[in-house]
Amino acid sequence: MPIISATNLQKRYGALEAVRGVSFEIESGACVGLLGPNGAGKTTTMRMLMGLTRLSGGELKLFGRPVDGVARERRARIGLVPQDDNLDPDLSVSQNLHIYGRYFCVPEAELSKRVPQLLAFMQLEERGDSRVMQLSGGMKRRLTIARSLIANPDLIILDEPTTGLDPQARVLIWRRLLDLKREGKTLLLTTHYMDEAQRLCDRIIIIDGGEILAEGAPTDLIDRFVKGHVFEVQKPIPDGLLVGPAEYEDIGDSILFYTATPSQFAGGLPAGATYIHRAANLEDVFLRLTGRSLREG
């Protein structure tokens, strides 16, 4: 049974259609990445899952039940790591966890045990008495993740968990997310880091303009949309190359050719052509599907 089953989700803000007919399922124990440019509808979709934004249309089932009327149970089983930091600045680090646990009615004795465990899990045990203001960006993120785990949720929704963090902090968060996955938690995350998505996610959903563009395992998407290999050939492009069988995309100074048969393609390039050959990655898929023009917002 899927943990999330979304059918034709829609969200309108006045005339703006933020989400227009998104359908997907997430099975228990999976780690799914929701990717899309700014304004694609990722955060709105996550807020709809949490019941923090009303649906304008569509149907949503969580844990096998329609969401109407089970708001409390749904939130009790989901941990949310929102994009914008909303830790409680009036409280210390460990109070942030303890007080948050009370909102879930976790018994006090249980909280007294769980708070130090979570601080240790996110390597914050030295900072229990610090004020939130005194934490670095990475520590705040780690604390927000720890907070999302306070009621031992089945599903964890993470909206850009590593945006703006240094590589060390990102690696620690990745390790912890993989630990959670191993424990059998279901993870749904958004990120702008394609290497992160490729590393963590079993399945990727690419969304833009409020619609799903593609969905599948990272390697499947790479094979399907960018053929596994990329040749970036500098302009001027030798005659005849553009009529060949390889799919290509003009990116300005050079042209990207996507091919599943790299040695054959390289053999067809004329001597003297300037090019870079590399394995295709999720970033190629993402840019190919969502376009290269800059998004504002």
Next chain:
Amino acid sequence: MLRTQPFNRYTWAVWRRQALVWRQLIWSSMATNVANPLLFLFAFGYGLGAVIDRIAGLSYLEFVVPGMMAYSAMFASSFETTISAYARFDLQRTWDAILATPVALSELLLGETVWAATKGMLSAISVLVVGWIWGGVPSTGGALLSLPVVALACLCFAACGLAATAHARSWEFFSYFFTFWVTPMFIFCGTFFEIDRFPSFVQWLAWLLPMSHTIAIVRPLMTGLPLDEGMAVIHIAYLLALTIAAFLLSVHRIGRRMFD
């Protein structure tokens, strides 16, 4: 709109969060909510008390203690659900964080309202104790009897403040709230003078404000002046109705702002 019982364990969790923060910042809270009204009390008790001989058959101190008690309750409750609550709503996003837990919006807002009323009561009781020690409370029994009425008034002021917060789009909005809501209640509702000293249209406006109804019950109880029981029922009914209306409006309005 309110699908669950009014004050449940989720509301209690919100109340406890507020109490914890208050305990940590106790000295600045005390300065605002206890010292401030006491300064007013001393200023008016001594200053005006020397000029005014008797008012409504009472010494000026006896007259002003119930007024100051109601004023301090009003100010503390109103401040908590406006300036403080708006910070948690808009600036700190504390409400966003809480609503991602099993706590429902109505429970969150009730927790805020009851907490604000608690602060109002602490303020009111401080004024009462000092006024009593100072000899400005002729009827101790009446003063104790007035406390439940002050508690209801605190809930009413808190709910009205919350309704303002529900409509606030920026901090500037609260300058209107304080100028056209809090200050008139301070000046026109019988805190320092009897309402009937004002022109009739001011009196008419004053009776729209919950402060007038609060003082109209609290002052007779604390001073031993005669209290018309029929009128007392009307005052209480007005406070109760306004509390419920303001609270429901807040839940509706904030729900639309947060979830739509």
